[in-house]
Amino acid sequence: MDFDAVLLLSFGGPEGPEQVRPFLENVTRGRNVPPERLDDVAEHYLHFGGVSPINGINRALITELRAELDMPVYFGNRNWEPYVEDTVTAMRDNGIRRAAVFTTSAWSGYSSCTQYIEDIARARRAAGAEAPELVKLRTYFDHPLFVEMFVGNIAAAAQTVPGDARLVFTAHSIPVAADERCGPNLYSSQVAYAARLVAAAAGYDDYDLAWQSRSGPPQVPWLQPDVADYLTGLAAAGTKAVIVCPIGFVADHIEVVWDLDNELRAQAEAAGMAFARVATPNADRRFARLAADLIGELRDGRSPARVSGPEAVPGCLASVDGAPCRPPHCAAAPQG
Known part of the structure; x- marks a missing residue:
């Protein structure tokens, strides 16, 4: 071919800045997202000049x-x-x-x-x-170059935190019903599979997988655990350093640079934990x-x-x- x-x-x-609200309306069209939720998300973009x-x-x-x-x-x-x-x-x-x-x-x-x-x-x-x-x-979640890029980026991030840092993979959460839409647990199974491949190649026998950036009404079940809740549990258990790998993203979306680099990093630092965020493939x-x-x-x-x-x-x-x-x-x- x-x-x-x-x-x-x-x-x-x-x-x-003038494009933020129209963009968010495009993203959420037909989903009955409350205007106040769009206002909250718009602030994330405006933090970076829109x-x-x-x-x-x-x-x-x-x-x-x-x-x-x-x-x-x-x-x-x-x-x-x-x-x-x-x-x-x-x-x-x-x-x-x-x-x-x-x-x-x-x-x-x-x-x-x-x-x-x-x-x-x-x-x-x-x-x-x-x-x-x-x-x-x-x-391409299991392509050798996909795995290679994340392995190398984990190694680079690990140089910035203590050697006993906990490796935590993240991906964008979705409603549980959506995870069943194209096959039983199709998306979540692939994320878990890729995390296993990357962790093994990076030399980590033990690691965690959490989910991030959920939205929508609280009564709708989404993939869990949420990474912020998971970090709270790690801190309570005495973990002193984390390496967070956004394996679900191939580029630095707002969900990476805001949800992880700002909110999750601030949470870790407030808990006295060293924090490193693994780079995505980008360009x-x-x-x-x-x-x-x-x-x-x-x-x-x-x-x-x-x-x-x-x-x-x-x-x-x-x-x-x-x-x-x-x-x-x-x-x-x-x-x-």
């Missing part, structure tokens, strides 16, 4: 992708400019016929995989009959190499590159067999 372009498809984020780190990181990653792939690389977002609909229309006008879609999420599940397939379908409809074919690349050249390898798997018919764990890989069919990620592998809208 040959490609003549790549589409980097991401979540999006505001790039100025600018999310994610678009700048993605532009830097695109530079690396272009150097690695030697083909056109386009940028589209779900929730903010450049919107994926506009990007795919531009791809059509530029004569692109088939593009590989690399998403800034390593996981299966609805919001991390299926919703991106819906984004692709919506963008192709907007571009019309001459829209390019868009092939979403597989999930690491190895991340671009990872994308190139996923494209090569399809182009050359190669078996997926994976780090083997102690149990079967948790995933949808596309995750397991390396096939292009599209229905019927995921319960999503059709491509066209």
Whole structure:
């Protein structure tokens, strides 16, 4: 399968104070989120001048992708400019016929995989009959380069805290019902699987997995334990240092730079705990190499590159067999 372009498809984020509230309204449209909750989250963005780190990181990653792939690389977002609909229309006008879609999420599940397939379908409809074919690349939570980047970043973080620091992995919490939507515990199982791979490769026999950044009404069950509650328990048990690895994120979202670097760090310091936050891949050249390898798997018919764990890989069919990620592998809208 040959490609003549790549589409980097991401979540999006505001790039100025005036964009924060419209962006959050895009993200939460149809979810009945109270206005006061949006006000609270808006303050997180405004703390950084109303600018999310994610678009700048993605532009830097695109530079690396272009150097690695030697083909056109386009940028589209779900929730903010450049919107994926506009990007795919531009791809059509530029004569692109088939593009590989690399998403800034390593996981299966609805919001991390299926919703991106819906984004692709919506963008192709907007571009019309001459829209390019868009092939979403597989999930990559167990790719050797994904593991390698986090292992190296854990080692770097460990140099800044005492040697007996506790390693705690985090990922974005989601409602328990959402974790069942695309298969039993699909997302949470993949996060746990990746944490095992990275911990083993980094030389940690014992570690923890917690969840962060939950929102919504308290009566709705979400994945637990919450990392703030877990840190309280560690402090009470006498833990003096923690290394927090946001394995669920491939870039420094607001949920990383606010929820971890600000709130969780302040909590740890107040409890007398040394705190180190592990860097995410961001625009690491190895991340671009990872994308190139996923494209090569399809182009050359190669078996997926994976780090083997102690149990079967948790995933949808596309995750397991390396096939292009599209229905019927995921319960999503059709491509066209």
